[in-house]
Amino acid sequence: MIALLLAVALSQDDPAQAGPYSVVVETRRYRDDQRNRSLRTELWLPGPTTSGEAPPRRAPVVLFSHGFAGTRLQSRFLCTHLASHGYVVAAPDHEGNTFLDLNLFKVTQSSIDRPHDLRVLLDKLVEEGHSPDSPLFGRIDAQRSAAVGHSFGGYTALATVGAWLDLREKKARGNAKPSDPDYMDFDDPRIVAAVALTPVMTPYLTPDSVRMVRKPVLIIGASRDAQTSPRLHQEPLFQALHGVRYLGIVEGATHFNFCDQDFIDAAPLVIRTLHRPTIDRKAADALILRQTTAFLEHYLRGSPRYDRWLSAKQDHLGWRFAFPKPGDS
16 A cells, blocks of 8 residues: 555655756865865756756755765765755865765864864855856855755754754763863754754764754664664654654665765775665665655745655655654753
8 A cells, every 4th residue: 555655646746756957066165264174065056947947046055964984975866866956055075084084083073073064165155156256146045054964974964953062971081172162062043954864873962962953853764774773873863852853764774875876886895895785776765865855845945845755654664753842942
């Protein structure tokens, strides 16, 4: 019955299908002089439709944060898809935590730098959007932004919507500066929703440090995730959040199903060994694209167009959702 209902819905309006817009990809090299950091960034911009319809003006912005030792290009399948649905998508390389420049001695510092990277990147996009010489001119609606991230990037996305970085354990072990506060808050009022893909929780987030998040959050995990298992990371996160939250577990997927296949193929042997999904790649992609697009359409655009996907049962997807209870604080 579920499969039949899904087939009928697919024939009508499925957000897993590419949107109407062509996609233009550009690379930027922004710089944060205040922190002496470079932000090499990939942009996916919606272009004209095949029928000649112009791309949307004042498009919502989606900021994508890569995983630990990942890159801005690791999840092109998702970034391209969202741009085809009319979003301006921007993904930075988090300097010091990419595949090419990983510094294992500065992971705690990276947990601080990453949310700032997204804030600065959004500032840069807004600035460029005011320039008549830029293809972003007049196209940025920064007040309707979302953060999407994978693994460590999932933490990063959550930090930008109000999840505090908990440094207490790091300080106790000598892995953070004694002068650092116990908690750090990176909430950006322009970022109104977050999508956390196989997000890491401990040691960066704790139930105490996420309880103040009130912006909508979508969490997607993978049942065969050996790095950030749903039991240790996504389930506790879902339980600790008090705002609007959704949790989907893709049955048979691994931690790396959220990355492009060519990224996996080029990864070290240990990653390729850990990536043993029992779900078809296209089926997993469809679930990730469908739920992410439906969530963003509702919480960034306020459109009910894909709302049924936020409540319907689907094959290979464990799905739960919860809303704030009266008196929650």
